[in-house]
Amino acid sequence: MKIVFMGTPDFAIPTLEALLESSHLVAGVVTRQDKPKGRGRKLLPSPVKAAAEKYGLPVLQPESLKSRAFLERLSEWGADVFVVVAFLILPPEVFKLPPKGTINLHASLLPKYRGAAPIQWALINGENETGVTTFFIDEHVDTGNILLQEKVKIYPEDTAEVLRERLAYLGGKVMVRTLDLLERGELEPKPQAGEATRAPKIRKEDCEINWSQPAGKIVNLIRGVSPVPGAFTYFRGKIFKIHRAKVSEHHTHAKGLPGEIVYVHSKKGLIVRSGEGTIELIEVQPAGGKRMSALDFLRGHRIQKGEILGKSAQEKL
Missing domain, CATH: 3.40.50.170 (Formyl transferase, N-terminal domain)
Structure with missing residues (x-):
């Protein structure tokens, strides 16, 4: 044809x-x-x-x-x-x-x-x-x-x-x-059946991480908008993108606020508290910088346990 x-x-x-x-x-x-x-x-x-x-x-x-x-x-x-x-x-x-x-x-x-x-x-x-x-x-x-x-x-x-x-x-x-x-005349068109759901264009506000949500939900957001436009949060007053992350099997019961960094190790990584569970950051992008592994980010920055990711944390500064 x-x-x-x-x-x-x-x-x-x-x-x-x-x-x-x-x-x-x-x-x-x-x-x-x-x-x-x-x-x-x-x-x-x-x-x-x-x-x-x-x-x-x-x-x-x-x-x-x-x-x-x-x-x-x-x-x-x-x-x-x-x-x-x-x-x-x-x-x-x-x-x-x-x-x-x-x-x-x-x-x-x-x-x-x-x-x-x-x-x-x-x-x-x-x-x-x-x-x-x-x-x-x-x-x-x-x-x-x-x-x-x-x-x-x-x-x-x-x-x-x-x-x-x-x-x-x-x-x-x-x-x-x-x-x-x-x-060949062998197609059989069929009306759509079942419940319809919508998938509208992704907006910037859809990409902001809400650290009060469960860890799995946050990780799904990060996966869903990676690499463009990219899930983001705020760190030290600037936009901070997270391109890859996973639900952590460690420090799951660590005390802390949603968005709080509960574990920092230059060779083992960076773990953040969520509303339910913890998240290990794998690949990040600081404001004005390139995509990099979380380990590379840690090597180039002095990150302290207890620092908090998210807009609410910045508004308190």
């Missing part, structure tokens, strides 16, 4: 590459316009545009998805089906164009975690499994009839970065399988 691919970030590239390696033909790619980045505000292409140019594919970057010029160019490609991975919300003028429909890849087991950040929220909420879903796009966000789903286990050490990469490659395989079945 002839396909038009729509996507923007790195997450979409494994699906594009899987399509290029399949029996299907990618007629063209639609992605966001170039954006200014860096100190020089130089215009840079999206990861999908860079990949499309690498493979010699024609690219459209519309200012508006409803513009007549864009819709005409899109129609000229004569696609049987559109494939969408991490792109914009499509208007009916676009998703109704191809005769075989428009298929989206979503990084959750719909109807769970509808929205922009399904990977992050699955980790934040402590899920043991997630997966990918292909479905037909309709007038609402992530509500269309399901085509295929595949589950994956979430491991305790998974971060959003690690899980995103695993799901991206799985998604490419599932999308090709979906298109193969569609071409």
Whole structure:
């Protein structure tokens, strides 16, 4: 079948590459316009545009998805089906164009975690499994009839970065399988069943650590937003990011306030009290600094047992 691919970030590239390696033909790619980045505000292409140019594919970057010029160019490609991975919300003028429909890849087991950040929220909420879903796009966000789903286990050490990469490659395989079945007329679209949950875009306030929460819940937050935007707290009046941590098996009954450092050792690490249990910090990023191991941080700073992490501690200073 002839396909038009729509996507923007790195997450979409494994699906594009899987399509290029399949029996299907990618007629063209639609992605966001170039954006200014860096100190020089130089215009840079999206990861999908860079990949499309690498493979010699024609690219459209519309200012508006409803513009007549864009819709005409899109129609000229004569696609049987559109494939969408991490792109914009499509208007009916676009998703109704191809005769075989428009298929989206979503990084959750719909109807769970509808929205922009399904990977992050699955980790934040402590899920043991997630997966990918292909479905037909309709007038609402992530509500269309399901085509295929595949589950994956979430491991305790998974971060959003690690899980995103695993799901991206799985998604490419599932999308090709979906298109193969569609071409043979063997797909059986099914309405979404079960309770729907939301996965809205992660906000800065979602990333601040509340040390009064149980240790496991805090660690799940850290995993869920690592490395970007990153879970943060405050230390000595400045933002302090924590990229990796684990529930500690040591000093679990140490007395202290939530956020209080209850153990410091230059060779063994840094342990912080939470509302329930203790947390061992593994990888941190002080304000204005780079990511580093907690041990490296300890070697470069005089950290005292009894110091407290968190905004409330800074407000008392």
